[in-house]
Amino acid sequence: MRISAAMEFPFETGEGEGGEGGTLASTVLVVDDEPVVLDICARLLERDADLVVTLAASAEDALPLLAEQRFDVLVTDKNLPGMGGVELIAEARRLQPSLEAVMITGYASSESVVAAFAAGASDYILKPFDDLRVLRAKVRAALERRTAGLLVREQAREVAREAAALLASGQDAPELAYEALEAELRAYEESVRLGLNGRVAVVGSANTVTVLQDAGFEAVELPPYAPELERADVVIVETGDPQWRTLAERLQRRPPDVLLLASPQADLGDLLEAITLRMDLVGFGTSQGAVALPEKVRMLLLRRGVQRAQDRLAAALAAFRQSIAAPLP
Numbered sequence: 001m002r003i004s005a006a007m008e009f010p011f012e013t014g015e016g017e018g019g020e021g022g023t024l025a026s027t028v029l030v031v032d033d034e035p036v037v038l039d040i041c042a043r044l045l046e047r048d049a050d051l052v053v054t055l056a057a058s059a060e061d062a063l064p065l066l067a068e069q070r071f072d073v074l075v076t077d078k079n080l081p082g083m084g085g086v087e088l089i090a091e092a093r094r095l096q097p098s099l100e101a102v103m104i105t106g107y108a109s110s111e112s113v114v115a116a117f118a119a120g121a122s123d124y125i126l127k128p129f130d131d132l133r134v135l136r137a138k139v140r141a142a143l144e145r146r147t148a149g150l151l152v153r154e155q156a157r158e159v160a161r162e163a164a165a166l167l168a169s170g171q172d173a174p175e176l177a178y179e180a181l182e183a184e185l186r187a188y189e190e191s192v193r194l195g196l197n198g199r200v201a202v203v204g205s206a207n208t209v210t211v212l213q214d215a216g217f218e219a220v221e222l223p224p225y226a227p228e229l230e231r232a233d234v235v236i237v238e239t240g241d242p243q244w245r246t247l248a249e250r251l252q253r254r255p256p257d258v259l260l261l262a263s264p265q266a267d268l269g270d271l272l273e274a275i276t277l278r279m280d281l282v283g284f285g286t287s288q289g290a291v292a293l294p295e296k297v298r299m300l301l302l303r304r305g306v307q308r309a310q311d312r313l314a315a316a317l318a319a320f321r322q323s324i325a326a327p328l329p
Helices: 037-046 059-068 085-095 110-119 131-148 151-168 175-193 206-213 227-231 244-251 270-278 290-324
Strands: 026-031 049-057 071-076 100-105 124-125 199-203 217-219 234-240 259-260
Touching: 026 059, 026 290, 037 049, 049 059, 059 110, 059 175, 059 227, 059 270, 071 131, 071 259, 085 100, 085 110, 100 110, 100 131, 100 151, 110 175, 110 290, 124 131, 131 290, 151 290, 175 290, 199 206, 199 227, 206 217, 206 234, 206 290, 234 244, 234 290, 244 270, 259 290
Parallel strands: 026 049, 026 071, 071 100, 100 124, 199 217, 199 234, 234 259
Antiparallel strands: none
8 A cells, every 4th residue: 555646744854855864875674564654654764865764564574674684773563463563673683783673652651661672672653643753853863873872772771671670570660650650751752742942053144044033943143153052952054154164073073963054156165075074065056055954954953852852761761660679589
């Protein structure tokens, strides 16, 4: 079953804008028994030129693929016919230990999230997808976790494994601990939903600031060496500024995400410099570069919101684990 090409997504996600990762393609395996979900995931993720998406309708179909091919990210439904999603994540991580896994679930209960993290997942996403950008941002965040090997994610998995083992052995957490974890799961989902909020700074023209403000962003224009740049979530650097290369290189080692906006006079040298810096050069080859900027900024802010929310979720899992009574001697 395929969705009609004329069918529109409920939220625009940036048709043909390309990926945000490196130059080599990353591979994503999506497993769901609903053809419409597979089709939506494929159409959404394949809009990024650096993502190669493979689909499977069951865990039994996915396992031979995992045994034969390298995948960077596994996205799987929790409830599958035959082998379930949690069991699939555990087997996939056994076959490919560096794989990142994201579980799709209709409802995130404390038990299901602990089980998924214990099996090796590092995130989950609720179905139905209210905002398709969240799915895309979570896959991007998973790719970054795989590249960076972020310690906090591994710690969350280990804590979940310990909690699952204690629960399986007959230990239990107080009811208040379950309620606290459930509340944190709801807060996690809300913080992801609100992840589009953030501070955007522009080193360039007032026109770019206006474009972003009209799109609903909290954007301000700042000079190249303003201390406030390092406190922004996203910094837009226009290549028309004579110091743009030095500024972009300096900010590359700082907390903000940096986007390069091609000036109308940008040439091949600017493009090659952006490639060397491994940064996106938005609007190259067009006089209307700022038009493509808002969607890029949305994706960066959403990804940062996902990452901050995941840190809170890891802390909540640790608190839940500590609340479980220690085994009797």
